[in-house]
Amino acid sequence: EAQVTQNPRYLITVTGKKLTVTCSQNMNHEYMSWYRQDPGLGLRQIYYSMNVEVTDKGDVPEGYKVSRKEKRNFPLILESPSPNQTSLYFCASSYRPRGNTEAFFGQGTRLTVV
Amino acid sequence: KQEVTQIPAALSVPEGENLVLNCSFTDSAIYNLQWFRQDPGKGLTSLLLIQSSQREQTSGRLNASLDKSSGRSTLYIAASQPGDSATYLCAVYEGGGNKLTFGTGTQLKVEL
Numbered sequence: 001e002a003q004v005t006q007n008p009r010y011l012i013t014v015t016g017k018k019l020t021v022t023c024s025q026n027m028n029h030e031y032m033s034w035y036r037q038d039p040g041l042g043l044r045q046i047y048y049s050m051n052v053e054v055t056d057k058g059d060v061p062e063g064y065k066v067s068r069k070e071k072r073n074f075p076l077i078l079e080s081p082s083p084n085q086t087s088l089y090f091c092a093s094s095y096r097p098r099g100n101t102e103a104f105f106g107q108g109t110r111l112t113v114v
Numbered sequence: 115k116q117e118v119t120q121i122p123a124a125l126s127v128p129e130g131e132n133l134v135l136n137c138s139f140t141d142s143a144i145y146n147l148q149w150f151r152q153d154p155g156k157g158l159t160s161l162l163l164i165q166s167s168q169r170e171q172t173s174g175r176l177n178a179s180l181d182k183s184s185g186r187s188t189l190y191i192a193a194s195q196p197g198d199s200a201t202y203l204c205a206v207y208e209g210g211g212n213k214l215t216f217g218t219g220t221q222l223k224v225e226l
Contacts, residue, residue: 033213043203045213058213090157092214103148103205103214105158 023091137204
């Protein structure tokens with residue numbers, strides 16, 4: 001089954017404790033990205049990757065890091081989480097960038113930073 | 115800066131009604147438009163993708179149209195069912211094509 005898998009689905013952590021949210025897709029997609037969803041603000045892009053070893057900032061990259069060492073994986077790293085990073089996070093992938101093909105989203109990771 | 119707006123923000127209808135959800139965007143230089151549904155506590159499920167050169171797409175009881183020049187898209191749901199209850203999001207790929215800009219969503223409730 002074609003899918004984008006995020007782990008964990010739920011996470012509660014404390015301020016400053018480094019964490020990684022994993023994202024993996026099994027569709028051989030080139031393009032992957034991370035979004036966060038907040039009430040009243042909608043979904044906003046954090047980082048994206050056009051292919052292996054190619055990443056770039058989205059609209060709200062502060063406080064986040066990403067890496068793309070393999071085509072299928074695109075982890076989101078919070079080096080020192082803060083309460084304002086409490087949010088619902090989504091990973092997405094598509095065969096190619098520029099909207100030529102459909103975007104698929106993971107099930108989401110609900111992160112709470114206390 | 116692209117802005118995407120969806121009207122209405124919330125909608126409650128009785129089962130069996132046909133309904134239309136609206137999406138408008140400020141910059142017509144888009145690559146495509148995609149409609150999603152989001153169920154509470156779950157991810158986004160893709161419903162329809164309309165390329166910028168297309169005017170509409172259909173999937174089962176869903177029909178989406180796109181008018182780039184006026185910056186509008188509509189999602190038509192025929193014969194609504196309680197299982198259609200969800201939040202519906204439209205999103206556009208902007209000229210740069212590297213991100214989806216999402217609308218504010220329409221929360222739909224279909225009642226028995």
